[in-house]
Each structure stands twice: as structure tokens, then as C-alpha cells.
Amino acid sequence: MTAPVLELVDVTRIHGSGATAVHALRGVSLTVAAGELVAVMGPSGSGKSTLLNVAGGLDTVTTGAVRVEGTDLASLSRAALAAVRRRSAGYVFQDLNLIPTLTAVENVALPLELDGRRRVRSNALAALEEVGVADLADRYPDEMSGGQQQRVAIARALVGERRLVLADEPTGALDSETGEAVLTLLRRRVDQGCAGVLVTHESRHAAWADRVVYLRDGCIVDSTAYDVSPGSLETAR
């Protein structure tokens, strides 16, 4: 049994202090295994984005632990943490995903370049190929549609051997069909062995996950596993 890709253990995150302290997360524990997509739902201010940020090492916890592939992020130096962000975790946001002055393939290659890897361009092209936009490799972001940009962003989030993808409303700015294509892609990568966390306010999109976690006021209040087989739907009909 391998270690889960992502593990949050009793995580709290307090912004500020004293009377104005905001408890963004209050004792959240969450485990995401390889091949598992977990959706996080909750009203705005419930802590969804904070959860995603601490999971990817973009924000630090106040108490508790975050482990990515078994490594406690708090134990890492700044440089080592940056390396985890480049090598282990990938991010997809609602917008502002790509660097406008770089082409698609350069955007995807960026984390590899920063990491001093070799065969950067061919790896980046392969990642674009996988998300079906290899033909757009030399285009700049403003020469692509929103859906195409989001595909490139997913390619960048997953290029290399990264096994954790963190997506914050990745379908937010897209029409429903393009949004669905992005989810199909995310789902496929997870089925191939990544671990995924998807923050969304749309239950239709959360339903693509294996498990849906509900946040309220910084706490997980409920969680649904996908445990309904098509057979039991048949009898419910």
C-alpha cells in the first residue's frame, strides 16, 4: 500500500490575530489517494480556496500537517518547497493561468525549465498532445479560446511526473460544453493514477469526483463517496 498522494491532518489556518483573526480552516483532515478525484464544495468564505492553497504549499498551515507524497511540507526549506510545487503538484485556476508573453509550449515547458530538466520541449509537446492541443503549441494565450487555454493549463499542471493536480473552479469561465471537456480531461488524468482536488460551486461538476466534501465555516461537515452502482439506479427507476 503506497502513501496517499495528499494528506491533510487536523489542519487549521488562521489569518490575522486577536479580535480580527479569521479561522479559515478549523481542523480539516483529508486524504486523497492516487486515482482519486475529490471535489470540495461550500459557500464562499467556507475555506475552499485556503484548503487548496495549503494542499499545494502556496500557503502555510497554522497547526496540523500537510503531506504530499509522504513529505511534510512544513519540514521543507523554501527551496525544497518550491521544488515540490514544481515537481509534485500542479495547479489549474479559473483564469490567469498562462503567461501571456509565452507560447503554449513555452508555458507548459516552464516548470520543467525552472527545474533544470532536459528534453524540455519534447516533454512539453507530449503533454500538449495528451490534452489534444498539440497543434496550438506555438500560439500565444490571446490567440486561443478559453477552452484551449484551459487545456494548455492542464497540460502545464500535469507535465513531468506530477501526481497531484489542484483545480480551483477550472470550469468557471467556460461554457458548459467546454467545461465538460476540461472535466473529462481531469478525470482521465486521475484515472491514469494522479490524485486530484477540484474546488467548485457547481454540483454538476462536483459529481465527476469520486468523493464530494462539504466545507462550512472552515470545517468538513459531510462527505459523499461514489457508492451507487448503476444497478441500484436501475432499481430506483
Added chain:
Amino acid sequence: MAIRHGLLALLDEGPAYGYQLKAAFEERTGGTWPLNIGQVYTTLSRAERDGLVAQLDVGADGRVVYEITDAGRHEVAQWFASPVRRDAPARDELTIKLAVAVTAPGVDVRAIVQTQRSETMRTLQALTRLKIDAAEKPDPTTDTAWHLVLERLIFDAEAEARWLDHVEARLLRAAASTTSDRTPAPDGTDRANQGSAR
């Protein structure tokens, strides 16, 4: 009336006997509403009584082949041309339960909302899984029908989830306003505290 009109529409495409109609109906609606054969024959004999279908032939095995009449064709055309009436809301257990719960003393409505939300999400997950499976193994003959039936069920579940969010937000607002009537909240109150302050 959905079954009667659905079967008539199928007969409009050509004569058929009961089992063929049952199979065609289920295939065309993605198997979502299975018919029992008795129901099919009852529907056909009532339609025959009303002059919408007629017996064309009785096979050696005793199977009756039905064909549509001109009156039946007219009925089908009318059905496609008219909207499905929505003026009488269906009796819905969840709506009734929540309407009663909000006024009943000592009932934790937020817990009811969350329990239902999880249940609705499970349904949505199951439907989405069926949709993904269908996309992976395309079957051109039934694809469109199955897809649109599934999407309808997904939209229904999604609407229910959104309504539950609305109910919860409304309850929280109501709770917050009663609380702040008693103790005026200072400026910059942590939004996250409002829920637990209810």
C-alpha cells in the same frame, strides 16, 4: 398519458405488436422507464377502444399486430405540438418535508438539508458516471436518446442541489438577523462565525 402517446408515436412509424413496442419504448428512452407488458396491452386496448389504433393482423402465435389510425396520427401530431402542462405542481416529498421542518419546533433543518444534499449528490455522481460510460462506449443507435434522458435527470438533481443551497442560505440569513437583533455585531465580524452563531 406519456406512455399512451409514446406508444402511439412509435406506431406512427409502422405497425408493431406489444413486445416490439415495449422494447422500442425502452430503447428510445434509454431504459429509464421500463414498461411491463401488461401495461402495454392495457394501453393498446384502451387506444383501440378510443379509435386511435386498430388490429392489423393476428399471427399464428396469437400475437396481435397493431397499426395507427388517422385519429391516432392526429393525436400524435397534437401531442408533439402542445406543451406539457405544468400548472399543477407534483406532490414532492422533499418540499413538503422541508416546509414542515422549518416551522416545526426542535428540528435541525440544516442537518436535513445536508443529509439531502449528500443524497442528491450521490444520485448526481451515479448519473455522471453513466454519462461518462456512455461517452466511452458510444452506441450510435441509442446515444442521443440516452444522453438526453440522462441530462434531464442531471438537470433535475442539479436543480434540487441548488434549491437546497438556497434554503440553507435563507435559513442562515434569518438566523443571523435574529441574532443581530439581540446583540448588534461589531464591524468586521468574521463571516465564518455567523454560521456557528445561529
